[in-house]
Amino acid sequence: MxxxxxxxxxxxxxxxxxxxxxxxxxxxxxxxxxxxxxxxxxxxxxxxxxxxxxxxxxxxxxxxxxxxxxxxxxxxxxxxxxxxxxxxxxxxxxxxxxxxxxxxxxxxxxxxxxxxxxxxxxxxxxxxxxxxxxxxxxxxxxxxxxxxxxxxxxxxxxxxxxxxxxxxxxxxxxxxxxxxxGEIVSGSTAGVKGLLGNIAVAEKGFASMEVYKTGKAGHLAMPGHNCVMADLARVLVKIADYPRPYRVTAPMAMQYKLLAESVDEYKTYYENIDSHMDWLIPRLEADPRTGAKFQTTLAMTMASGSPSTSSLPERVSVSMNLRLLEGDTVEGILKDFRELAGEESGVKIELTAGRNPSPASEIDMGLFARFQEALDQIYPDIQVVPVICIxxxxxxxxxxxxxxxxxxxxxxxxxxxxxxxxxxxxxxxxxxxxxxxxxxxxxxxx
Structure with a gap:
């Protein structure tokens, strides 16, 4: 006992x-x-x-x-x-x-x-x-x-x-x-009532990058055309605007299909969710945690420049992190970002750490039934579904x-x-x- x-x-x-x-x-x-x-x-x-x-x-x-x-x-x-x-x-x-x-x-x-x-x-x-x-x-x-x-x-x-x-x-x-x-969560995250047992069958990839440019230090009263921070900012805006569309991977398609019987008004949407992106995307935009399961995400986290407010920086940089959805790769994203920057900008992009998304494991419905049976002992009527670990x-x-x-x-x-x-x-x-x-x-x- x-x-x-x-x-x-x-x-x-x-x-x-x-x-x-x-x-x-x-x-x-x-x-x-x-x-x-x-x-x-x-x-x-x-x-x-x-x-x-x-x-x-x-x-x-x-x-x-x-x-x-x-x-x-x-x-x-x-x-x-x-x-x-x-x-x-x-x-x-x-x-x-x-x-x-x-x-x-x-x-x-x-x-x-x-x-x-x-x-x-x-x-x-x-x-x-x-x-x-x-x-x-x-x-x-x-x-x-x-x-x-x-x-x-x-x-x-x-x-x-x-x-x-x-x-x-x-x-x-x-x-x-x-x-x-994965964990037990409120079904509201997927638009249904009750609780969900989220079994993550895959996890997103990971990439940390540094975007930087070097320049000449000097007095701020005589900057000339030396504005490496502005050059960096222009590249960062391009990266931020780079399309990272929402996509429905196999685990998330299966999740919505399994939940179709739990909804009334949008049952046909859930049964074939990737054919109803116009309905899905506004909901993902309103819920970043759920949206992250459908998109490669980008977060810019740290910035550095001059150590003094009265001097021009020799080097400016921004650190950023991406969590890659299945279908994207570290190598592919890095290549695209470097092309966005262009050699003429003088901005460099270096990978500091990263790995590609995991394979998606087989969704064994027999095993899922065992998860269901065990969880029913704790939370009757819980629904077990596949998900992606972010x-x-x-x-x-x-x-x-x-x-x-x-x-x-x-x-x-x-x-x-x-x-x-x-x-x-x-x-x-x-x-x-x-x-x-x-x-x-x-x-x-x-």
Missing amino acids: LSNRDIFAEHLSHMVKFPTVSHVDENQMDFEPFYQFHEYLEKTYPLVHKTFEKQVIGRAALLYRWRAKESGERLPVLLAAHQDVVPEGDYGRWKYPPYQGVIADHRVYGRGALDCKSMIMGQFEALEALIAEGYEPKQDIYLAYGYNEEVGTTTECPSARLICEHLKAQGVRLGLVIDEG GGTDAFYYHPICDRVYRFSGGRRHPDNGPSHGYNEAYSLETIGDIPQFFYHFLRQF
């Missing part, structure tokens, strides 16, 4: 006390908190550690395996999450210290409470309960917890890739991967050994949660049992 909400909160509270902060350069990471976190897991979940074989991959990645007694031809299931968290920032802006795991205001506060130690907690709680009940899986179960997901797009050595390479070398082929990325996850690295890489935390989006990378990150006690319950009911089917 699963533990109760108070136990979940207590365990999550302890987990966030370990400052498992990742850095793009592993040599600048403090791994001692990771090792202390590992010891806490061993102490708190003894049945899991007695039942599973455990390996440490790389510096601190955890890989567990439960060997089924008679797996036959059934492919293993892998549950993933990540141990690392983003830096806490200014302590003074936290209501409670980020690594004390304070339980207050009907929440568990702390860096990593939402992203994503709650998922590690939920998976361990579910397995500890199942093992205590005598549950025996019909296929192998793996647990995989990387240590640098938060810098996975920029580090030279993503720990999830190390895990995947290790499994591939062992000849392992997975039948299913479940990582973070962020980057460790799941990206498992596609070479798995055709069904799904992103779903099992948790419900709640106004008291988060912000996951911001100050006062927290997890609501109202929904803290959702993740353990989901994995408990889901794994019982295997």
Whole structure:
């Protein structure tokens, strides 16, 4: 039997006390908190550690395996999450210290409470309960917890890739991967009533670029024709105006088709949404979070110029980030932007980090029915649908050994949660049992 909400909160509270902060350069990471976190897991979940074989991959990645007694031809299931968290920032802006795991205001506060130690907690709680009940899986179960997901797009050595390479070398082929990325949300995001279980079957690509131009420093009273900032601005306007049309990819088309029975007035639109873009686009424009699932997005985030208001800059630059929809590539976008700038402008565009969109996993309706059955135990009448993950996850690295890489935390989006990378990150006690319950009911089917 699963533990109760108070136990979940207590365990999550302890987990966030370990400052498992990742850095793009592993040599600048403090791994001692990771090792202390590992010891806490061993102490708190003894049945899991007695039942599973455990390996440490790389510096601190955890890989567990439960060997089924008679797996036959059934492919293993892998549950993933990540141990690392983003830096806490200014302590003074936290209501409670980020690594004390304070339980207050009907929440568990702390860096990593939402992203994503709650998922590690939920998976361990579910397995500890199942093992205590005598549950025996019909296929192998793996647990995989990387240590640098938060810098996975920029580090030279993503720990999830190390895990995947290790499994591939062992000849392992997975039948299913479940990582973070999808969640339980209000159906209003798709124009329907009730709740949706968003199972992300693909994730967008990622590209960070710097747009810059160099010039001659000098006194502002004698600028001449030296206005590199204006030259840069003209290019930036071209980039901002560059068409990034809304497109309907296969997962989103399937989502709307599955939801067609839940609407009345626009049922025919939902059944064939890509033929009704004139109706869809105004709704996407009004909801940027949903719109991001239909478009390659562009955000300009940082600008730099002269260090003084009284001198001309030697170099001006703007940093920008794109999240690429399936069909776009890092190489293609970079090429188009450089052509927009033109050599005559003197403006340079450099890629600082990036990776293309993931493949879209097979939408296995049999597996989706299992998600549905498990979630019905928590939220009756919830609807399970495919979606695209707009962020980057460790799941990206498992596609070479798995055709069904799904992103779903099992948790419900709640106004008291988060912000996951911001100050006062927290997890609501109202929904803290959702993740353990989901994995408990889901794994019982295997």
